Amino acid sequence: MLDEDYQALLEELHETYKSFDEGTLPTYIPELSLVNPQDFGISLTLLDGRSFHVGHSQRTFTIQSMVKPFLYGIAMEQLGEEAVLERIGVEPTGDAFNTIKLQPKTHRPYNPMVNAGAIVLANLIQGDNHREKIVTIKKTLEDFSASDLGFDIRVYTSEKAMGHHNRAMAYLMLNFGILTGHVEEILESYFQACSFMVTTKDLAAMAATLANKGVNPLTQKEVMQPRTIKNIVCVMMTCGMYDFAGQWSYTVGIPAKSGVSGGIIGVVPGRMGISVYSPLLDETGTSVRGIRVFQELSRRLDLSIY
């Protein structure tokens, strides 16, 4: 497809869905409800490095749960697959992102895409303290996005002040020996990891690097091993959209991850990375315009992996 055709398609979808105002802003922390509900950006990066953007593709928002696939990759590359599997499963939950359910017998979180799993990842990632861990996480995100990322201190402070649900889960996992060390120190890494600032442009490049087996198509840098990428993309497909994963699989068919800030990243293996940002969310915490745009892009460009 020609550059003009990609650009025209994104512009058409942006025009069609910008008047959609279904959904609500998240209220679990005040900062996330202060954004403009009209914000709407779409970015698409092909594996030859061509990128297309429309709308608010340069607007920053916090990465939130879209950081989880990358935390999973870091932990697997540092500790090996087996060590990570011992502490976190790969089963979808059918439950919300903050489910308190752990797997029977092992007490592992069901998968690395729910909060409980990502909190264990924050524990597993190597580093003497949260500062060292966050340096590794930032460097990895920047290698994936090929850009320098900022940090939203207000969102982070708020997450930390209001994060008692995450804290409760962390203590539960400490009780079962799934977490080791100090809960507040572990949560520090988790809350900070969720508070990096990204644009759809950054996220599309990150998704394209996943689609390209770990080689960033913009820099040609080998960021992670193909085997790690396979594992990440697999859990994105089965668990990345939480209790919307089945419908997403059926209507979009692209491995993806949503975040409560209103972003979605989609990985089309061997073809492209896509990102949409629009902060109005449905009841599963997924961007409403994001779902629509992905459904239509999948249909029009024949992107479903099935």
Ligand code: GLN
């Ligand atoms: N920081 C959020 C939390 O821990 C991330 C959740 C999300 O994006 N779904 O609650």
